[in-house]
Amino acid sequence: MAVINLERRAVERLARELVPRFADTRDLKAKVSEIDNVERWRKAARRAGHRLGYPVRTMLSSDGSTVYAFLERPVRPGEQAEAANLVATMSFGPMPPVRLYEPEAE
Numbered sequence: 001m002a003v004i005n006l007e008r009r010a011v012e013r014l015a016r017e018l019v020p021r022f023a024d025t026r027d028l029k030a031k032v033s034e035i036d037n038v039e040r041w042r043k044a045a046r047r048a049g050h051r052l053g054y055p056v057r058t059m060l061s062s063d064g065s066t067v068y069a070f071l072e073r074p075v076r077p078g079e080q081a082e083a084a085n086l087v088a089t090m091s092f093g094p095m096p097p098v099r100l101y102e103p104e105a106e
Contacts, residue, residue: 007040010040011040011043011044011047012044012047014040014041014044015044015045015047015048015051016048017044018044018045018048018069019048019051019052022045022048022049022052022069022071023052026070026071026073027068027069027070027071028045028068028069029066029067029068029069030066030067031065031066032060032064032065032066032067033065035067038060038067041067042058042067042069045058045069046058046069049069049071049072052071054071054072054073054074055071055072056069056070056071056072057069057070057072058070
């Protein structure tokens with residue numbers, strides 16, 4: 001007689017539901033009052049992220065009303081600098097041209 005782990009099946013089913021949502025938004029949140037089990041949701045979110053190839057960080061809000069899950073995708077070198085430059089350009093306009101010069105030799 002085979003033993004069926006109902007908790008594992010519930011986590012797997014929920015993970016299958018969360019995969020497309022993670023693929024669209026890269027972060028999830030749910031109200032604790034709307035889910036059956038917080039730890040099951042967090043475990044399913046981690047499993048869903050791993051299916052997409054990323055580790056997942058989960059957390060519960062300080063007031064305990066909301067649970068969050070975030071994909072922790074790897075950052076390639078220079079990606080953060082590119083993002084910072086894009087935000088600066090959007091906020092302050094294009095950067096003025098930079099003129100490089102060599103100091104005069106004495």
